[in-house]
Structures are given as C-alpha cells and as structure tokens.
Amino acid sequence: MAAGTVRIAAVQAAPVILEAEASVSKALRLLGEAAGQGVKLAVFPETFIPLYPSEVWAHEAARFDGFDELWTRLWANSVDVPGPHIDRFIEACATHNMYCVLGVNERESARPGSLYNTMILLGPEGLLWKHRKLMPTMHERLFHGVGYGRDLNVIETTLGRVGGLICWENRMPLARYEIYRQGVQIWAAPTADDSDGWISTMSHIAIESGAFVISVPQYIPRSAFPDDFPVRLPKDGPALGRGGAAIFEPLDGRAIAGPLYDEEGIVIADIDLNRTLAAKRWFDVVGHxxxxxxxxxxxxxxxxxxxxxxxxxxxxxxxxxxxxxxxx
Incomplete structure (x- = not known):
C-alpha cells in the first residue's frame, strides 16, 4: 500500500455536447492544465463524452418514435474502449506522467445498438481498468445497458490503490464493500448528482472506506447546448447540473477542497496517503x-x-x- 503525498483533482467542466472529437480535445486541454499545476490524478464527470443522458429529456426517449436523431448522434459520438479516442488520453497521460479517470458513453462498434455508462482509468502504462455501471439509474435505462460486475476492481498504481463507483452505484452497499475489500486508497466518484444529499454520501464513503474521495458531478449550463440539440429543454432554470466537485478526506469525512458550484474549474487537493492508514487503524470495515x-x-x-x-x-x-x- 502506497504512502506519501499526492496531488489529485476533480475536473468540473461541460462537454462539447454530442461532439466526441471536440469533447476529447477539451478534456485533454484540461488534463494539461491540471498537469501544469502538479496534479497526478484527475477525475472527470460521469459520461463526459459526449453527454450525460438526463432525465430532462427521458420522456422523449420513452417514445417509440421521435427520438432517433438524438440516439443516432449520441451513438455516433460515443467511445470505443479501447479505441482511438482512448489512445489520445493514454498518450497525454504518458506525456504528463499522470493518471486520469474518465466517464464515457461506451459503445461496441462490433455489436451496435447498446451503450454503457463506463468509467475508465488511464495512465502512462495504458488502459488500466474499465468499469461499466452495474445498474443504470431510472431514466438512464432508456439509454444504457447493465454492467456485469466482474470489473469491480481496485488498481495498484504508482500513486496508490485507485478504485471507485459511478453515481448511485456509490449507494449500493455490497458494491462498496467489494471495493473496500481491495484496500482502496483513492476513490473516484463521477456522478450526475449535484444535490446536497450527495455531499453527505461522499462524506460517509470517505469515512467508511478509509480512502480519499474525489466527487465530480455534472456541470452543464443551458448555454452549453447547441442550437440544433434535437430534444426540447426545460424553459426555466439550468438544463443539467450545477456541479459540486469536491474532495473528501478519510478520517472525518470533511471536504478538503470544494465543493465548486455553477462554474467550470479544477478542484485540487494535496493528500497524504498515510491518512488512509490512520483512518483504517480507527475503523477498518473489512478488517478489525x-x-x-x-x-x-x-x-x-x-x-x-x-x-x-x-x-x-x-x-x-x-x-x-x-x-x-x-x-x-
């Protein structure tokens, strides 16, 4: 188990909606900015490429007709894992000598028709881990297939043991326990949940796991949507997500950076992995x-x-x- 100080970050940003190439380019630019500030692990939001399938247009998705245009564009701009878009991130991680957790809509070009809500860990070594969300949440089931559970892994990196779950998977006790069993030290939690209750969930997991938690909710203002977006948006209020990126420490669960709301930004914290040892000495949910x-x-x-x-x-x-x- 690694020990020492590591600089980590939650990257809060909106994608270039329904444009994979532009979203990848934006993410790589932000990754470079984080690297320039000494960050060694950066976490992006859930399904950053090319867009989170929100409940605000789920009623359109539930129709038998009238939804083909959005689905076609979402599919065309989703990501093969592995694939050429992922190769660009691996190259960037090698250049900056850092790691990245990225949320994507994953497709399988060989078997078109299904998408998956996927989180991947990339580093100088390459593609280290791919996890498909076990259970799409409510409206997400109109877009995403279910995961299969064999990828609930914690990865040993040069920084420490990195793992995590996607959005409301973090509220599945048995899924959490599987991650705890593997000695996680840094917990990535890309999400679409920007509620105050989510902050409480992240604080709880930091204490329960004895790990540092990086939470990155969606921040997508109405201005981020293109004029030709094929589904009606709400007339009032933000279209999707106020953000709330934050980093939580394991001993008392408090936020040591963030939360950041209503703007793009990189939330950074220097963490001492010895704190994970201290936390587990007090409360080791899979040990003493x-x-x-x-x-x-x-x-x-x-x-x-x-x-x-x-x-x-x-x-x-x-x-x-x-x-x-x-x-x-």
Whole structure:
C-alpha cells in the first residue's frame, strides 16, 4: 500500500455536447492544465463524452418514435474502449506522467445498438481498468445497458490503490464493500448528482472506506447546448447540473477542497496517503472492525427461499447464535 503525498483533482467542466472529437480535445486541454499545476490524478464527470443522458429529456426517449436523431448522434459520438479516442488520453497521460479517470458513453462498434455508462482509468502504462455501471439509474435505462460486475476492481498504481463507483452505484452497499475489500486508497466518484444529499454520501464513503474521495458531478449550463440539440429543454432554470466537485478526506469525512458550484474549474487537493492508514487503524470495515462471520456468511440463504422451505412468516432466516455463520 502506497504512502506519501499526492496531488489529485476533480475536473468540473461541460462537454462539447454530442461532439466526441471536440469533447476529447477539451478534456485533454484540461488534463494539461491540471498537469501544469502538479496534479497526478484527475477525475472527470460521469459520461463526459459526449453527454450525460438526463432525465430532462427521458420522456422523449420513452417514445417509440421521435427520438432517433438524438440516439443516432449520441451513438455516433460515443467511445470505443479501447479505441482511438482512448489512445489520445493514454498518450497525454504518458506525456504528463499522470493518471486520469474518465466517464464515457461506451459503445461496441462490433455489436451496435447498446451503450454503457463506463468509467475508465488511464495512465502512462495504458488502459488500466474499465468499469461499466452495474445498474443504470431510472431514466438512464432508456439509454444504457447493465454492467456485469466482474470489473469491480481496485488498481495498484504508482500513486496508490485507485478504485471507485459511478453515481448511485456509490449507494449500493455490497458494491462498496467489494471495493473496500481491495484496500482502496483513492476513490473516484463521477456522478450526475449535484444535490446536497450527495455531499453527505461522499462524506460517509470517505469515512467508511478509509480512502480519499474525489466527487465530480455534472456541470452543464443551458448555454452549453447547441442550437440544433434535437430534444426540447426545460424553459426555466439550468438544463443539467450545477456541479459540486469536491474532495473528501478519510478520517472525518470533511471536504478538503470544494465543493465548486455553477462554474467550470479544477478542484485540487494535496493528500497524504498515510491518512488512509490512520483512518483504517480507527475503523477498518473489512478488517478489525468487520464481522463477516456474523453478518455476511456466504451460505446465508435469501430470505424468500428460507421462508419457502420453513413456512415461516419471518422476513429473515433464523440464525444459530451458538455457531456464528450457521443458519437453520
């Protein structure tokens, strides 16, 4: 487990909507700006390329007709992973000797028709990790397929152990636990959630994981949308996202940089990874403060299955407290 001081950043910016090439160029420019300030790990928002599929036009997406233009443009400007757009980021990471977590709409050109909400980790070594969001949130299911769960990984880098989850995956306890089990030190959380409640979620995860958390919500003002955007936008208020990029520390969960609202910017913090060791000394949810034997035995049956066999009305199986981990 790495220790020492690392400069990390949350890059809050709007994409060039429905234009992959221009969005990649903007992201690379911002990556260079971050590198110029000594940043070694930069995290971008959820589905930065080429746009987050918002609930504000989900009613259009749910129709059988009238949505083809947006879908076609979204597909055409989504990203193959690996692919030529990703190669440009790898080259930039090698040039700047840094790492980048990037949110994209991922497509598979060999199997057109489905998109995925994907987070990737890139570094001087290349493409290190690709994670597809396990469960698209509500309106996202009109756009994205489900992930498969075998990519819930933490990656050992020269900076430390990097992992994370996408948006409301961060509220899935078992998904979090899988990341915790792998000793995460730096947690990336690209998201579309700009609510005050999201800040509380990030603070909680920082404490629970014993890791530094980089949260990057969407910031997309109405002015970012092109005149030919093919779906109607709300008449009043921001079209999508006020931002709220912030970095949280593990001992007490407080924000040590940000949150930044209503503007583009790079939120930077210098973190001491020894703080993750100190946090885990106090509260190690997968170590000395864990009771998997009592709370999470692999053989624990699903309550519905247990009730079907026993005929019991209880909503959970009986537990034999004289033999932890055994159910009857």
């Amino acid at each position: 403060y864990s009771r998997e034997d009592a709370l999470y035995p692999p053989a624990l049956p699903h309550p519905a299955a247990a009730n079907a066999h026993s005929g019991a009305a209880s909503t959970s199986p009986r537990r034999d407290t004289t033999n932890p981990g055994h159910t009857s």
